[in-house]
Amino acid sequence: MGRLVDGVWHTDWYDTKSTGGRFVRKTSAFRNWVTPDGAPGPSGSGGFAAEAGRYHLIVSLACPWAHRTLILRRLKRLEDTITVSVVEPLMLDDGWTFAEPDPVTGAETAWQVYVKADPVYSGRATVPILWDRERETIVSNESSEILRMFNAAFDALDGVETRLDVYPQELREEIDAVNARVYDTVNNGVYKAGFATTQGAYEEAVTQLFESLDWLEDRLARQRYLVGGRITEADWRLFTTLVRFDPVYVGHFKCNLRRIVDYPNLSNYLRELYQHPGVAGTCDFETIKTHYYGSHETVNPTRIVPLGPVLDLDAPHDRDRLPLAA
Template sequence: MGLLVDGVWQDRWYETRDGRFERESSRFRDRVTPDGSTGFKAEAGRYHLYVSLACPWAHRTLIMRRLKGLEDMIGLSVVHWIMGEQGWTFEDGPGVIADPEGAGFLHQVYARAKPDYTGRVTVPVLWDRQRRTIVSNESSEILRMLGSAFDGVGATPGDFTPAALLREIDDVNARVYDTVNNGVYKAGFATSQGVYEAAVHSLFESLDWLEERLSRRSFLVGERLTEADIRLVTTLFRFDAVYVGHFKCNLRRLIDYPELWDYARALFQTPGIAGTVDFDHIKGHYYGSHPTINPNRIVPIGPVLDWEAPARRRV
């Protein structure tokens, strides 16, 4: 765990303010476009995606890469599940895919793009092989790029942000991000009782809202899978395995929500998605990388969850 300061790596845990965890804004915010008007044109073979199989933010981009059939167009590197003194590494291990240029640590990729970079070194990262720089390290924006920018160069057809639904998708995304995706981190990284409790109550108010919403529909927005579903489900995949115990988000479990549990299983069983989920990386990362929360780094055996159990809804 750490960050770069003027291009020099420092091992430093997250700081909290009044007990609150505050996520740092992403620093690389360029965009790939079909016409290249941003300087980054959608082209097969030009871009490379760095992810962690443990990280829900990176996972959303991995799902979109798979659903859009971009595996042969956009390269992939997968970091080791343990994030230790050097942050994310490419240490050998099951599921790890090395950096094609031989970096041992992800912070070296950031420094390759900007030698004086200051900030957290996070995944996902979309790298431009041609310009030898980072296009973006903002997961929501990478997700949207992958969802549409490459349609003209052979991506699998499929619109995950239809114009008629975009306002509603953005509204749902905003609440889910603040109280669910980031909400579990606000609870887990809180350093005061009151801050922790406020985050947990907000989280479960939103889970209750989602449960009611999904009792009336198969998807969060519209009649088919959209970006909003992809952004929510990566947190749901991790909820009982990690967030209930490790982050103390234990008012209820995912399996205590009939609609959310059915919905999460349905998305897991969508062709291509199950192959992006690695519970060994997920549990190994959270329980092994946060010594302030789990100093002995013991990884629990359970819970036992049947993700293959037939879901009522169909994606």
């Protein structure tokens, strides 16, 4: 873990002293958008037209934020359109590192990619990173926006799955509302609990986390998916946290009031999404556990990786008892 200050790398852990022991995630810095014709998107500048072979995705298989982009890349059949590089499981003094120099950027670390894009960049060197070969810069490091680019920007290109739309116009308001709560209290909530440095900050985060898991359990008792009777981006954004919850967040981040396996609806829902064609292949539990237990010395000083839990995500689920959208 570390951060860049004016383009110089520093091996700093998160500062929680100034926030009363609370972990506060910084806003992503690169917020450009790939669009069908290169016109400006909702933020940033224009000039990033959708083209096959132009863009390169850098991810960690451990990271839930990067994982959501990998899922959409696979489901939209963008694997021949957007290349990918995967960093090593451990994130230590140099942050995310490559086993070999990244073949597209030539970087040995993720922070070198950031400096290549902006020589005086200040901030964390996070993944995912969407890189533009043509302009040699970072398009975006905001996973939620990369998700939406993958959903629609490349649809005019050959081979892309145009029938899949995980952010349909008629459901956007409800999707955004669900995403807002899930992001704050679940996706980011596990980190707020795990990286808290006071009892009060930890208990605040865990309480909100399990209030939202209880809310999701109730919601999924009445409907098959989170919004609209069909799989949307809201489901994939939740999935990448749920699939890490019992292996990592229960123990490592002390989110142990209940496990996902203790929730009948959430656990069946998790199995259905895991069994969705193409998704299981994006999940690497060895890398996930190695990363979390081995990278966060302040949370796990011994860096011992537990052997369990035993997962059975291939077991049958009962979600087909609930109707799909018409």
